[in-house]
Amino acid sequence: MKARVTIMLKDGVLDPQGEAIRHALGGLGHKGVGGVRQGKLIELDLDATDTDAAQAEVVKMCEGLLANTVIEKYSIEIV
Template identity: 70%
Template sequence: MKYRVFVTLKAGVLDPQGEAIRHALGALGFEGVNSVRQGKMIELDLAETDAARAEAAAQQMCEKLLANTVIESYRVEPA
């Protein structure tokens, strides 16, 4: 089963990379970009065939490795 994991910084956590992107967009002539938040997307291809177990495994992977849950949020969805 395939899943996509989206990891983003929690609200209130400074995002210097997002700010650098916002600044670069302005320098390229893209006006009106008030803020940018960046994150990461991870694709998982799991051998598990049971959807509930596969999603639970993906959630555990996020909690243990893929996301720093102190400063990041994540969501898991079927791919």
């Protein structure tokens, strides 16, 4: 079983890396980009066979290590 965790900065948290990407895109002629938010995608291979147990385990991973929940939000997809 796989889990995909998408981690993004919370709304209202400044994203200097996203702003640098937006600026670079403008410099390359892509003028229609009003904003960019940059994040992380983490893919986990799990031994779990139960979807609910896998979801609960990945939540623990996110809360304990993968995401800084003060400034980041995360979403989990079990596949």
